[in-house]
Amino acid sequence: MKTVEKASLAAILASVIVFMAFPASLIPPPGNSGLTYFSTLKRLGRCLAETKYSPPKHKSPVKIEEEEKKFLLYPPKIIEESDQMIVPGDRLKINFSFAPPEGTKEATLYFYPVKGLISGVEKRKITVKISSGKKNSVTNILHLSQKLTDYPDLKETADKKPKLDQLLFLVFKFRTERKIVYETFLASPLLKGKPPRVVFPDFTENSSNFLTDPPPGKGNYYLKGDPDFTNSKMPEVREMALQAAAYGNGFFPDSPSEVSENVYEFTREVLQPKSWSEEEIYSSKQIARWWKAGKIGPNKPYSRPHKREISSMTSPPGFICVEHAYLFTSLLRTLGIPAREIDVGFGTHLRKKDGKYRLGYFCQEAAAQAYFSGKWHLYDPFLGCSDFQCYLDRFWSYVSWYAYEAKDEKQGGKQLGYEGGYGHKFVLSADGTGMPKNKDHWKFLKKQIKPGLIVTFGENREGLRLSATSKSGEKTGFAGKGEPKKEIPDSIYYENFKIQTVSPEKVLPDILFLPLDKHTKYSINVYSEKGTNKLLKEAKEKRKGNSFKLIFFRKRKKKGAPAVSTATGTLKSGKDQTWVVEVLSNGKTKIIESN
Numbered sequence: 001m002k003t004v005e006k007a008s009l010a011a012i013l014a015s016v017i018v019f020m021a022f023p024a025s026l027i028p029p030p031g032n033s034g035l036t037y038f039s040t041l042k043r044l045g046r047c048l049a050e051t052k053y054s055p056p057k058h059k060s061p062v063k064i065e066e067e068e069k070k071f072l073l074y075p076p077k078i079i080e081e082s083d084q085m086i087v088p089g090d091r092l093k094i095n096f097s098f099a100p101p102e103g104t105k106e107a108t109l110y111f112y113p114v115k116g117l118i119s120g121v122e123k124r125k126i127t128v129k130i131s132s133g134k135k136n137s138v139t140n141i142l143h144l145s146q147k148l149t150d151y152p153d154l155k156e157t158a159d160k161k162p163k164l165d166q167l168l169f170l171v172f173k174f175r176t177e178r179k180i181v182y183e184t185f186l187a188s189p190l191l192k193g194k195p196p197r198v199v200f201p202d203f204t205e206n207s208s209n210f211l212t213d214p215p216p217g218k219g220n221y222y223l224k225g226d227p228d229f230t231n232s233k234m235p236e237v238r239e240m241a242l243q244a245a246a247y248g249n250g251f252f253p254d255s256p257s258e259v260s261e262n263v264y265e266f267t268r269e270v271l272q273p274k275s276w277s278e279e280e281i282y283s284s285k286q287i288a289r290w291w292k293a294g295k296i297g298p299n300k301p302y303s304r305p306h307k308r309e310i311s312s313m314t315s316p317p318g319f320i321c322v323e324h325a326y327l328f329t330s331l332l333r334t335l336g337i338p339a340r341e342i343d344v345g346f347g348t349h350l351r352k353k354d355g356k357y358r359l360g361y362f363c364q365e366a367a368a369q370a371y372f373s374g375k376w377h378l379y380d381p382f383l384g385c386s387d388f389q390c391y392l393d394r395f396w397s398y399v400s401w402y403a404y405e406a407k408d409e410k411q412g413g414k415q416l417g418y419e420g421g422y423g424h425k426f427v428l429s430a431d432g433t434g435m436p437k438n439k440d441h442w443k444f445l446k447k448q449i450k451p452g453l454i455v456t457f458g459e460n461r462e463g464l465r466l467s468a469t470s471k472s473g474e475k476t477g478f479a480g481k482g483e484p485k486k487e488i489p490d491s492i493y494y495e496n497f498k499i500q501t502v503s504p505e506k507v508l509p510d511i512l513f514l515p516l517d518k519h520t521k522y523s524i525n526v527y528s529e530k531g532t533n534k535l536l537k538e539a540k541e542k543r544k545g546n547s548f549k550l551i552f553f554r555k556r557k558k559k560g561a562p563a564v565s566t567a568t569g570t571l572k573s574g575k576d577q578t579w580v581v582e583v584l585s586n587g588k589t590k591i592i593e594s595n
Helices: 009-021 037-050 061-068 235-245 256-270 284-292 321-334 388-394 533-542
Strands: 077-079 091-099 104-113 118-121 125-129 136-144 168-176 180-187 339-353 356-372 375-379 397-402 443-449 452-457 464-470 475-477 492-494 511-514 521-528 546-555 563-571 576-583 589-593
Touching: 104 118, 104 136, 125 136, 235 256, 235 284, 235 321, 256 321, 256 356, 256 375, 284 321, 321 339, 321 356, 339 388, 339 452, 339 511, 356 397, 356 546, 388 397, 388 443, 452 464, 452 576, 464 511, 475 492, 475 511, 521 546, 521 563, 546 576, 546 589, 563 576, 563 589
Parallel strands: none
Antiparallel strands: 077 091, 091 136, 104 125, 104 168, 118 136, 168 180, 339 356, 339 397, 356 375, 397 443, 452 511, 452 546, 464 475, 464 521, 492 511, 521 576, 546 563, 576 589
């Protein structure tokens, strides 16, 4: 095999003479393609000084030629590059194979990057023991610059691809029993037998290892997105996407699963503080500008400006779930990973229709999905969920919908953004059915109800509170003046207050969710909250106390529709009331008033 370009001592001396013969003003300025002649000489001088380089001493020129033929350096190869893309911020693992001079006992390799695109090498020096006459190999890792400014051709287009050749200056130090021999080379690592080129990451175009026939969506929506909120051609968004993909580990991963996870964590950290209010939505274009200016980023909460007066539940006003979803999908699409927005409704309280009680979806959330490894994967940067099971851990039911086509101004989009951008309307119907308010914006994805027992009141009774106690004494629910208790594992408790819902004027009653996998029997306690004047007034007027209806909404595992049972009671002033509820093995609910 041929050796890579070999720099002899004579060439080095000739370079010094040439440099001394010409003024520095004639030397071309530095460029991104590599170091200038002047800086190459400076770096060469430093590395030779570090290795204490001295030319090998031989008795005659003939012997030099004969000994040099005994050393062979094979073309270095880039290995373990599973996505076959060399991108800004990449980590290149390179194999260096060589046959040392005869009699070599130990070899030391010194690695020096000689191009501005290289941010560093993992190991500056590697020493190996040698088996004389055999092929030896070492591996080292080369880090490419993460800054898109170092790749001006990649800012807005991928047409021009910088070539990565002559990346490393190598110094070999061979130790034999009699002497030390040095060899120097300018190395060009190869990928599939050719010098690689740097490309802007595009998993759809450049890597078929993970994305085979990705789903396009209508009009290739999954890669294009809503035009006012994706902004994939904008330099700041492209640079932000590169940084997000490398977030947490310092280099650009080879797989879209790792990239998606890093972008998810990046989005969570950058969009701070979070807000649950109906605030104006900013696109990835404006968010990337703030990030580029250093206004937002990890551990940099940012009070964003507003065009109109709004009421915010966070101070200062923060970023809502829709911004989290849109930024996440924008960054993924910029990197060639198909993505789509998700609209989710969470079950929080029961709703009544035609005299029957059903699950009500009074809480809305915006999330997203990324496509890789042949399926869609959920990411919710706002709530910190990376699968649907996370939703069931916090709520007992959810229903979800996905975006499948662009919604700009001409295609029925809604004006969402501060900058006047149009996109999907992330709002559910106010009736609690979980249906999107704008049905043409979404397609049904999936729905799931967690097995268990829901206990609540038939209507809101201000001042009436709920708690539950398991057979082993664990308690969940209202706890008087103290904080609500949640001792029963996997239980959920919502107090009766005005929650931020799709119907914000609605005040909803206390509600409990109790799991049935460990316990099938609970004591349900109903009592009045002290200091509630309305309840006391009603009790005095009726003299017999305050009547109410308890609803027991039961969902069995792997069974059909939930079953509903009811119990009525009257709570007199200053009194509590307790029911014992048990779900029997046949699925029926047994309810007994204990006082």
